[in-house]
Amino acid sequence: MTDLNKLTISGARDGLRKGDFTSVELTEACLTAIGKSGALNAFVHNTPEIAHAQSAAADARIATGDAPDMCGIPLGIKDLFCTKGVPSQAASAILAGFKPEYESTVTQNLWDSGAVMLGKLNMDEFAMGSSNETSVYGDVINPWRREGSAAALTPGGSSGGSASAVSADLCLAATGTDTGGSIRQPAAFTGIVGLKPTYGRVSRWGVVAFASSLDQAGPMTKTVRDAAIMMEAMASHDAKDSTSYDIPVPNFEAALTGDIKGKKIGIPAEYHMDGMPAEIEKLWAEGTEMLKSAGAEIVNISLPHTKYALPAYYVIAPAEASSNLARYDGVRYGHRAKLAAGDGIDDMYEKTRAEGFGSEVQRRVMIGTYVLSAGFYDAYYNRARRVRALIKRDFDDVFAAGVDAILTPATPSAAFGLGEMSDADPVKMYLNDVFTVTVNLAGLPGISVPTGLNSEGLPLGLQLIGRPWEEGDLLNTAYALETAAGFVSKPNNWW
Ligand code: GLN
Numbered sequence: 001m002t003d004l005n006k007l008t009i010s011g012a013r014d015g016l017r018k019g020d021f022t023s024v025e026l027t028e029a030c031l032t033a034i035g036k037s038g039a040l041n042a043f044v045h046n047t048p049e050i051a052h053a054q055s056a057a058a059d060a061r062i063a064t065g066d067a068p069d070m071c072g073i074p075l076g077i078k079d080l081f082c083t084k085g086v087p088s089q090a091a092s093a094i095l096a097g098f099k100p101e102y103e104s105t106v107t108q109n110l111w112d113s114g115a116v117m118l119g120k121l122n123m124d125e126f127a128m129g130s131s132n133e134t135s136v137y138g139d140v141i142n143p144w145r146r147e148g149s150a151a152a153l154t155p156g157g158s159s160g161g162s163a164s165a166v167s168a169d170l171c172l173a174a175t176g177t178d179t180g181g182s183i184r185q186p187a188a189f190t191g192i193v194g195l196k197p198t199y200g201r202v203s204r205w206g207v208v209a210f211a212s213s214l215d216q217a218g219p220m221t222k223t224v225r226d227a228a229i230m231m232e233a234m235a236s237h238d239a240k241d242s243t244s245y246d247i248p249v250p251n252f253e254a255a256l257t258g259d260i261k262g263k264k265i266g267i268p269a270e271y272h273m274d275g276m277p278a279e280i281e282k283l284w285a286e287g288t289e290m291l292k293s294a295g296a297e298i299v300n301i302s303l304p305h306t307k308y309a310l311p312a313y314y315v316i317a318p319a320e321a322s323s324n325l326a327r328y329d330g331v332r333y334g335h336r337a338k339l340a341a342g343d344g345i346d347d348m349y350e351k352t353r354a355e356g357f358g359s360e361v362q363r364r365v366m367i368g369t370y371v372l373s374a375g376f377y378d379a380y381y382n383r384a385r386r387v388r389a390l391i392k393r394d395f396d397d398v399f400a401a402g403v404d405a406i407l408t409p410a411t412p413s414a415a416f417g418l419g420e421m422s423d424a425d426p427v428k429m430y431l432n433d434v435f436t437v438t439v440n441l442a443g444l445p446g447i448s449v450p451t452g453l454n455s456e457g458l459p460l461g462l463q464l465i466g467r468p469w470e471e472g473d474l475l476n477t478a479y480a481l482e483t484a485a486g487f488v489s490k491p492n493n494w495w
Helices: 009-018 023-035 048-063 105-112 160-167 184-190 224-234 278-293 306-327 345-356 359-372 378-400 426-433 437-442 471-485
Strands: 043-046 074-078 116-121 173-178 193-196 216-221 264-268 297-301 405-409 446-453 459-466
Touching: 009 023, 009 224, 023 043, 023 048, 023 074, 023 116, 043 160, 048 116, 074 160, 105 173, 105 224, 116 160, 160 173, 160 184, 160 216, 173 184, 173 193, 173 224, 184 193, 184 446, 184 459, 193 224, 193 471, 216 224, 224 446, 224 471, 264 278, 278 297, 278 405, 278 446, 278 459, 278 471, 306 359, 306 378, 306 426, 306 437, 345 359, 359 378, 378 437, 405 471, 446 471, 459 471
Parallel strands: 074 116, 074 173, 264 297, 264 405
Antiparallel strands: 043 116, 173 216, 193 216, 193 446, 405 459, 446 459
């Protein structure tokens, strides 16, 4: 059978069980696709030996007739996850040469369920960015292009390698992480599904930390059903992460009935932003109609503190990052600068960090240390934390009033050209996260669903935001939207 790499997780699961093909064959098809995908720069470390061993083991397990759904499914892993013995650099020069002695809980859960690792995926350095242009490995290219144009577009960020790889069928699915939108925005830019679960649903152990109170890992997949299957395998309570929550992990796929009759879907007034492109407004209105036709009740809601979310995020995330990144000092991990005669320990720290961190990471560390410094702490950091509590209360109020899910655009535009925003004021880039950061600040689950194409043939996504811990219900609403939208387009294979 050809083109096995184009399968979904659910399609491959069923085919593997019927004996239509083996995991070894499926894995080989992905490795071949990866071999031809250099132009996308999505995979940055390939692990064919691991893939061969894991796929052979998966076939043996499937033959016993008792294998989990993810058994034999080839995946790409974002470089932010520590994978034992395999380079795990968070796309930063400062972690050059770092091969962890341990495996992150999320990836371990996936391997325990029989999934297969193809390699590590490119990303923005330390997951800071919205365009995958801050990576030490270079830019990732979006497999999608504007109609009639060969201009290279961003796949979004920070999980840009994951998004490109899934969209281009280099793997069946990939892991991503989302601190302010890094799963949902790249998913929207590449026509795939991205789920950020409730804060605490998955363990952060072994995932290189950016902003610990916001970071969550989640699946990036070709369909909502695949997101449900992979989410179940990734989630667990973990004693090694004190913020992972001790709550049963349901069978999320079983929640996909497609029946959303009587569900209340909120449309927040504050997400109608000034200057939002007409095509995004149109998509949002169409998505609202789709849910209504599927039997949902549409209600207009207000989330009054939305306009403070981006400023609060860009205080809290850099504050936590400056603290988390203090450990990269040239002593314990990765890169250490060459020192001159007479240099002391401060010189070693300064030179190592100046050489090892890219400019966006340095900017965040500077902002973070500033907002945490004596004299400014109350004015910035504490105020941002108070704003965060108000943003969360906005959502609590809406859910208490009976709203089941909230529908918004996922991004304020379609994928933009490489270089188009990176040379501009960094704030312009930060505006990409306007619809997604609120969800991280409130700790809620959010999913991006491909819903249409813009006038230039580029994918656009809508975001659904759910109640905490109710990913199953959220996935079911997303499934209804996906079914109604019937998005089947794929990028044409130019690479
Ligand atoms: N783009 C946002 C940032 O740069 C979000 C990143 C993320 O979710 N990791 O901080």
